[in-house]
Amino acid sequence: MKLRNTLLAGALALAAMPTLVSAAAGGEIIKNQCVSCHAVTKPEAGGIDRLLTRKGPDLHYAGVKFNKDWLTAWLQNPTTLRPGGVLYAHVVKPVPGGPDTIDASLVQPHLKLNAEDAAAVAEVLMSYGVDDGLVEKGAFKQAPPNAMAALLFNKLRGCASCHSGKPGAGGMSGPELYTAGARLQPDYVVEYIRNPQKFDPHVWMPKLDLNEADVQKLAGYLLTLKTGGAK
């Protein structure tokens, strides 16, 4: 019996090892390659100046934000999620007589990881922020898709002014949302719409006065958007 327990313990330890190894490797990659641009721990309050000088979006709540499969795939084949990079204001330029454009040459491409490193990094990122209380489990009420939701997104609540709900259309100062369903966790979508400032103090997405029904409908709609992007 004792021998069997020892063997079982050994087998379990062996089974757990790849995770431990990849977590260690992931941590090392994050330390060497990610933290120079991304905050992986909650930053001290820095006002709008921190926002104006940071080089990448914050990752300290990545574990409650991203879908792991999407993250692992994206790290191997990164696409531009924010047309204007980390902060649109750095790269916009005026066009005489028409809307401003984004100088794409100023938008830094994201580094690319191989499959093994991507998996290791995703493993670690998915542990960030899970105990910070930013997202209430079950915030998304799983309401069935609502016919009004697209109208709310595109017109009535103005979301599409800043976000793109389909490739090539909509606003550009916010991240694309036509990949939202593949990229983001449902509860995060609800909580972020409720109060973006809680996640990203001073961010240029306002805290809107939306009622709970609208928030749920919008989240439900966004979660159906899975066009293009990393799969």
Next chain:
Amino acid sequence: MKAFTTRLLLLLAATLGPGLTQAQEPPAHAVKLYNLYCVQCHGVNRDGNGINSRDMAVKPRDHTDSKAMGDTPDDVLFKAIKGGGLAVGKSVLMPTWGGVINDDEIKEMVAYLRFVSKTTSK
């Protein structure tokens, strides 16, 4: 006489100085706020041509339009920024910024809009 002229000039500079400085250089904080929050729709040139304006059903306000801005009282500008377009009977596409910047900052923005539109408080 020369000393008198110098003194007169100094006095003039002291009287006009702050006004002149204000007209030439808006407060850096207001410019930062505008660039971070407003430029996305109102544009680099503050004329309503932001990157988001291309597909918007209602074009953002041209803040360089002295006529339209001059006709808009300070309290309406304040309300529009704080409570969004709907608070002043305008488009929902102007969102509520009251949850992002405080009342003092909104007042700064109103003053800055006066600078941009070359209008005076109303």
